[in-house]
Amino acid sequence: MKASYDSSPRSEQVDLGPLADLPGFWEGTGFSLIARPQFSGSDNGFFLQLNLLRETIEFTAIGAPVMNRGSRQADIAMGGVTYLHRVTDAATGAGLHIEPGTWLNVPPTQEPAASGSIARLATIPHGNSICLVGGSEIAELPPTIPPANTVPFKIGGEAPPAGTKNPFPEYDLGRSTRFRTAPLPAGITQDLIDDPNSALREALKNQEPIQITRLITTSSPGGVVNIPFIVSNANTVTVESVFAIERVRTCSGATVLQLQYSQTALLSFGGLSFPHVTVGTLVKAF
Template sequence: MTTVDAPTDPLSHPAHVPLGDPTTALLQPAQIGPLHGVPRQSGYRAVPRQRTVSDELGPLQDLPGIWEGPGFSLIARPDFDADNPDGFFLQLNLLRETIEFTSIGSPVFNRGSLQSDIAMFGVTYLHRVTDAITGEALHIEPGLWLTIPPTTQPESGPSIARLATVPHGNAACAFGHAEDEEMPGLPTIPPVNTVPFPVGSPVPPPGTINPFAAYDLGQESPFRTSPVPPNITQAVLDDPNTLLRAALRGLQIQHITRLITNTPPTGGVANIPFITANADNPTLNSVFAIQSIVGPGGREYQQLQYAQTALLNFRGLSWPHVTVGTLVKAF
């Protein structure tokens, strides 16, 4: 049996490991070389046990798994058509969604210069969306959720972050916090705005009249999805959160963890030049609510409801792209 001399590379196999004998090789301790100031160690590299990782995830600890369910998307997208005086097409889609979350098994260290280092924990995710009627692929989004410990520079309590990438050419870093609530009844879900408004102006208050015919289902419009998807009423178009409230009727919710993130005043969205010029996306705001539910027969399960708004700026207006979903943890 052939042997080799001691290697000069500290990350190579240890000396005198027989080649071609995987059983013997597996019995050798891993040799960990210097890496970013971490001293060399002998023995196997270890990660925290899963229970420790779950505890460190804090408000994210119930995310790992596969979530599936229906959703709805409303987007006013630019329409480069000389016959379209308003310059947009209102696209309405019923969705079929899957989000797979996977724990990151080790801490993620951020090195401090104004304070001591911090260790973050998190999950990766992959969000897949298809049209519920046609089966057409609509969206795929790989990303991360992170939980961040309290810091002194900057001064902050515990926080969370969502990092999302979108194949149109956008990458968002949204920052926020988590809220826990024991539920004696159903939660209050406020309305979400779908009315376009001048860039830089405040979001219109609930009940604001939409000036564009495409948003009025009582009027015919060639610049709107036709036929309108089933069960999409004027009430849903005016406030897509109507669907979230409807999905909660008759349910008994025990507990909710809300993950609330926004791009302003921290974080931001980066776009490819084409997006910036044609439909700039400056913000992404979202609420993901992890709900512990007692269903029929006392069966307990988890549900994830979310609502998010991404603004698209073109023709001097901010056009809300609103997406909502109600997903159940399947695995």
């Protein structure tokens, strides 16, 4: 369905709401953990790929309201920003990920009855499209960042509680395996594998947060659509993400805008759901 934009001189002002600080160019570093299927020769049917990341995200405000026409209520006008997320391997410079997408600020509605919300739409070249829906919150200071689970679990089951020991040797740096990234990039530790969100906490250690707005979205409601090959071989069933727009004071006394994110996509194959966790810390450069 083609979007409708009202660009007339009298169109109402675009309301970006909690997305207002996103437009601009952000750059920084991150970490990615993914158990990818290994068709033959592996001990447990997967290879654990670990990457330190260099990444940029460029957000551009849509210059007019995005109109959604109503049949059971009056039309709504959404504010939006498009973005392009580029990710390369910090050690080799090789391209790892590119993601065009859109963030939307959705006003309250009567049909359905809902308070204001946000949505993130994206396409990934592997053959996935995602629609994540959620809301925003102002975080209490100092912020609490919960652990990110990396332990696989049965398809349809619940993610194990924090601190659960991973039963697979691929996740244990103290055990030798051919089915884990080697040589291991300097900076990847056991703590990082057990809880990728530890990188976000570490980045905040020498900073003083002034204000944090969290954009919290999930594919339920929303959805994930995959090409048939992915459905058959490593079905991406859910995606959850938190993007935190942070105004922080650095150790030098400067105040900067920072973007931290944590995203978990569940890949289902071999009877298990494998968390694919990506985290990053980026600074607004322009």
